[in-house]
Amino acid sequence: MISINKLRKEFDQGVVALDSIDLEIRDTEFVALLGPSGCGKSTTLNCIAGLLDVTSGQVMFDDADVTNKAPKDRNIGMVFQSYALYPHLKVIDNIAFPLKQKGVSKEERHKKAREMAVKLQIEHLLDRKPTQLSGGQQQRVAMCRALVKEPKILLLDEPMSNLDARLKIEIREVIKKIQQELKVTSIIVTHDQEEAMAIADKIAILDNGRIQQYDTPEMLYQYPANLFVANFMGNPPMNFIDAKLETAGEKLMFTIGESSVEVSGQLLEKLRPHTGRPVKLGVRSHQIRVGAEPAANTLPMEVQMVENLGKELLLSGDVHGCHVRVSVDDTSASGRMKALVGDSEKRVYLRFADFINVFDSETKVNLVL
Numbered sequence: 001m002i003s004i005n006k007l008r009k010e011f012d013q014g015v016v017a018l019d020s021i022d023l024e025i026r027d028t029e030f031v032a033l034l035g036p037s038g039c040g041k042s043t044t045l046n047c048i049a050g051l052l053d054v055t056s057g058q059v060m061f062d063d064a065d066v067t068n069k070a071p072k073d074r075n076i077g078m079v080f081q082s083y084a085l086y087p088h089l090k091v092i093d094n095i096a097f098p099l100k101q102k103g104v105s106k107e108e109r110h111k112k113a114r115e116m117a118v119k120l121q122i123e124h125l126l127d128r129k130p131t132q133l134s135g136g137q138q139q140r141v142a143m144c145r146a147l148v149k150e151p152k153i154l155l156l157d158e159p160m161s162n163l164d165a166r167l168k169i170e171i172r173e174v175i176k177k178i179q180q181e182l183k184v185t186s187i188i189v190t191h192d193q194e195e196a197m198a199i200a201d202k203i204a205i206l207d208n209g210r211i212q213q214y215d216t217p218e219m220l221y222q223y224p225a226n227l228f229v230a231n232f233m234g235n236p237p238m239n240f241i242d243a244k245l246e247t248a249g250e251k252l253m254f255t256i257g258e259s260s261v262e263v264s265g266q267l268l269e270k271l272r273p274h275t276g277r278p279v280k281l282g283v284r285s286h287q288i289r290v291g292a293e294p295a296a297n298t299l300p301m302e303v304q305m306v307e308n309l310g311k312e313l314l315l316s317g318d319v320h321g322c323h324v325r326v327s328v329d330d331t332s333a334s335g336r337m338k339a340l341v342g343d344s345e346k347r348v349y350l351r352f353a354d355f356i357n358v359f360d361s362e363t364k365v366n367l368v369l
């Protein structure tokens, strides 16, 4: 298990890169650190690896406090954001290098290096030097080198940033498979939410040196803790509709422009204490039903675009000044929907699913968790 307690990292000139990071990673788990550029992902990873001194806080591997241990004493395999390969060594010797340090015979370490190279689709490059490789090929060499020594902990910093979209998907499947075979506790840094969701058991979302939420991909997607996480997870992104929570007699309503939608079901008790607050309704494109006629508790949308994505239609348009995307399963409705585009006489009417997320517009916190 890796536990990080109250980790803080300040650089010169008062740059606070990490502010009280707590993270617990169980054995054999695969965790992704996800967030925008500059949020502190690499700094976190480098503190775990021992490449950076921490300002305060603690890094534990099982029961051992490794906060002040040298990187070489941590039994870590690491792939850096800028892959540092040995320029004078052939690819095969770059990969086999950690085994050489361990005193493994040449024959044995070349055999292992070759096996790993096959898995990462670079076996045809083994006799080249790093300068004769593309960026993506160099990244895979670095990955082979990190994996070949079968480390206890694997740390990957944007290991696939230089691969094309298709190879990215192939290689991330390979990494996941090797990680499961070797049962190695792993942390991957990425700014790609799709990659994080595909590969990781749990994701820590960082912003500004702080963890915003740490949970499974499913939980982050369905129940984001705040607007930052909600904005980051999912494609197409979550829709946000500005509303106000108001009472109408006994009822609680979302007031949206001139429309109002009754709050019902499990949301009612959660939201009642926040009556009067300005909120943002967080609604995924598939949490909306589309109708042709106005009805109670529906919202009018002026359709601006209809895209046929093959398995579904994506309608986008304006709902009281907010841009909204809705998916419609029935692609056979394409012609009918396209006829609505730009026709203000024939709007569509949206109805929300029973559960949606509701964020306080000012504190940005999810009010329904």
Ligand SMILES: Nc1ncnc2c1ncn2[C@@H]1O[C@H](COP(=O)(O)OP(=O)(O)OP(=O)(O)O)[C@@H](O)[C@H]1O
Residues within 6 Å of the ligand: 011, 012, 015, 016, 017, 035, 036, 037, 038, 039, 040, 041, 042, 043, 044, 081, 191
């Ligand atoms: N050596 C350094 N000296 C001063 N500031 C630094 C140093 N290294 C990083 N920082 C700052 O710390 C913050 C976090 O940087 P970090 O490299 O961890 O970001 P990141 O999340 O990995 O971003 P990216 O996705 O761009 O790689 C940034 O504001 C960065 O400018």
Ligand SMILES: [Mg+2]
Residues within 6 Å of the ligand: 041, 042, 043, 081, 157
């Ligand atoms: Mg980085």
